[in-house]
Amino acid sequence: MNQFFDFVSQGFTQFLSYTAFANITTGHVVMIIIALVFIYLAIAKDYEPLLLIPIGFGMLIGNIPFNLGAGLQVGIYEEGSVLNYLYFGVTKGIYPPLIFLGIGAMTDFSTLLSNPKLILLGAAAQLGIFGAYTISLALGFIPEQAAAIAIIGGADGPTAIFLSSKLAPELVGAIAVSAYSYMALVPVIQPPIMKLLTNEKERKIRMKPPRTVSKTEKIMFPIIGLLLTCFVTPSALPLLGMLFFGNLLKESGVTKRLADTAKGALIDIVTILIGLTVGASTQATTFLTPASIGIFALGAVSFVIATTGGVLFAKFMNLFLSDENKINPLIGNAGVSAVPDSARVSQMVGLQYDKSNYLLMHAMAPNVAGVIGSAVAAGIMLSFFMG
Amino acid sequence: MYSQITDSVAVFDTAAAMETIHENAHLFQEIDPIGIGITSIGMIVVFSSLLLLFVAFKNLVKVLNYIKRIKSGKKGESISIEHENDIHSGEVNAAIAMALYLYSQEQHDQESLVLTINKVARTYSPWSSKIYGLRQHPRA
Numbered sequence: 001m002n003q004f005f006d007f008v009s010q011g012f013t014q015f016l017s018y019t020a021f022a023n024i025t026t027g028h029v030v031m032i033i034i035a036l037v038f039i040y041l042a043i044a045k046d047y048e049p050l051l052l053i054p055i056g057f058g059m060l061i062g063n064i065p066f067n068l069g070a071g072l073q074v075g076i077y078e079e080g081s082v083l084n085y086l087y088f089g090v091t092k093g094i095y096p097p098l099i100f101l102g103i104g105a106m107t108d109f110s111t112l113l114s115n116p117k118l119i120l121l122g123a124a125a126q127l128g129i130f131g132a133y134t135i136s137l138a139l140g141f142i143p144e145q146a147a148a149i150a151i152i153g154g155a156d157g158p159t160a161i162f163l164s165s166k167l168a169p170e171l172v173g174a175i176a177v178s179a180y181s182y183m184a185l186v187p188v189i190q191p192p193i194m195k196l197l198t199n200e201k202e203r204k205i206r207m208k209p210p211r212t213v214s215k216t217e218k219i220m221f222p223i224i225g226l227l228l229t230c231f232v233t234p235s236a237l238p239l240l241g242m243l244f245f246g247n248l249l250k251e252s253g254v255t256k257r258l259a260d261t262a263k264g265a266l267i268d269i270v271t272i273l274i275g276l277t278v279g280a281s282t283q284a285t286t287f288l289t290p291a292s293i294g295i296f297a298l299g300a301v302s303f304v305i306a307t308t309g310g311v312l313f314a315k316f317m318n319l320f321l322s323d324e325n326k327i328n329p330l331i332g333n334a335g336v337s338a339v340p341d342s343a344r345v346s347q348m349v350g351l352q353y354d355k356s357n358y359l360l361m362h363a364m365a366p367n368v369a370g371v372i373g374s375a376v377a378a379g380i381m382l383s384f385f386m387g
Numbered sequence: 388m389y390s391q392i393t394d395s396v397a398v399f400d401t402a403a404a405m406e407t408i409h410e411n412a413h414l415f416q417e418i419d420p421i422g423i424g425i426t427s428i429g430m431i432v433v434f435s436s437l438l439l440l441f442v443a444f445k446n447l448v449k450v451l452n453y454i455k456r457i458k459s460g461k462k463g464e465s466i467s468i469e470h471e472n473d474i475h476s477g478e479v480n481a482a483i484a485m486a487l488y489l490y491s492q493e494q495h496d497q498e499s500l501v502l503t504i505n506k507v508a509r510t511y512s513p514w515s516s517k518i519y520g521l522r523q524h525p526r527a
Contacts, residue, residue: 120441122437131426137420137421143412214451228436234434250399
């Protein structure tokens with residue numbers, strides 16, 4: 001009988017040592033609170049809910065404490081666990097190109113084609129990436145980590161995950177969470193900078209309405225775009241190839257079913273998987289380090305530099321443009337790729353100064369150019385370090 | 388980084404790739420410790436890539452118009468796909484939107500009063516035949 005009770009009590013003690021209560025640390029509590037804040041922001045404030053809900057819930061999943069030494073194969077970093085298999089899509093850079101396929105299939109590049117000079121604003125905003133690179137180096141990060149962190153300045157989650165998975169896999173979680181968090185905070189970060197760098201007269205500039213773009217132009221865009229950009233930076237091929245392929249599916253008009261899948265079910269599935277696994281990768285035991293906090297700070301700095309670069313370059317371009325072709329510098333911020341949030345910010349700030357000046361359609365041009373620009377910048381970083 | 392296993396297939400070696408990355412990073416740290424070199428080259432390449440796109444799309448309309456003009460010249464027609472002047476102002480768009488809105492509202496009111504009977508014609512199939520679907524009473 002005694003032997004039976006010993007067995008039961010030993011089993012019960014072992015069970016207790018496996019529970020989350022026995023393994024919880026302060027780090028887990030902090031991460032669970034951050035996860036709840038993410039979920040709150042997504043539901044109550046409507047900040048990027050499609051991203052913050054999967055990431056927030058993934059953070060909850062990833063921060064349920066368990067006995068690491070028990071070999072339960074439940075944690076995302078434990079080889080053989082389901083989450084670990086799903087995380088392969090992040091670490092091997094599979095999900096980002098699939099997301100780019102969907103983005104290509106749902107993006108209308110007409111505004112960019114109708115006013116091609118706005119493409120250059122997408123290039124200027126990439127200053128955020130390279131600016132953040134130099135600051136990261138100054139703060140003591142090693143060059144490959146600095147490059148991976150810097151890409152947050154492109155405001156493009158998939159590109160950030162793609163590059164960091166290649167250059168600094170140990171930082172993927174922190175970089176992805178930082179990139180998506182700041183993308184959600186674009187309406188908070190950008191307006192003060194835009195107002196600071198422009199005057200009343202500039203904010204009220206009315207831009208020429210975009211011309212109608214022919215179907216032939218729209219079909220030729222992905223083909224010419226792919227050839228020109230990937231001939232310069234072939235290392236950006238996984239991202240740009242899928243982006244332009246998705247766009248051709250949309251614009252060709254003969255592959256509606258494929259385009260619908262790419263911009264619907266496929267991108268939704270990949271968004272769920274990428275959000276959940278990136279969230280789960282913030283396991284307190286590996287995530288909560290001084291480096292992660294540094295990455296968060298650098299993310300904010302890179303967004304500020306990118307926004308400044310875009311707005312100032314719009315003002316610079318105005319020096320060479322006639323009165324009727326002037327650019328409203330409030331669309332310069334949209335050069336950071338966060339599509340379409342940063343373009344919405346241009347519209348929102350523009351309307352504050354002129355109730356009938358709608359900037360959204362103009363801002364979409366640098367916005368989609370920013371997607372191409374950040375992918376090119378990622379390609380450059382890759383070829384520098386992997387070449 | 389790539390280990391050759393056959394004449395035509397190369398397998399990506401992740402460990403070797405990471406080794407190359409670390410070596411290059413070490414080199415950059417020595418030669419370009421503040422990153423000004425990568426920043427300059429990076430910005431120049433990004434600008435060049437997007438400048439190429441700008442030049443291409445700036446001239447795309449002209450090229451398409453030229454091709455169209457040659458084609459129409461052969462047929463003796465004068466067609467232009469130049470859309471530069473095909474611009475709708477905000478007022479025109481607002482007027483069109485309002486007209487469409489009023490029209491759809493009107494349609495809705497009429498629709499609620501109109502009873503529509505659609506004639507449905509289906510091809511015959513024994514699987515859906517009423518004759519086989521109902522019990523056949525034996526004739527006495």
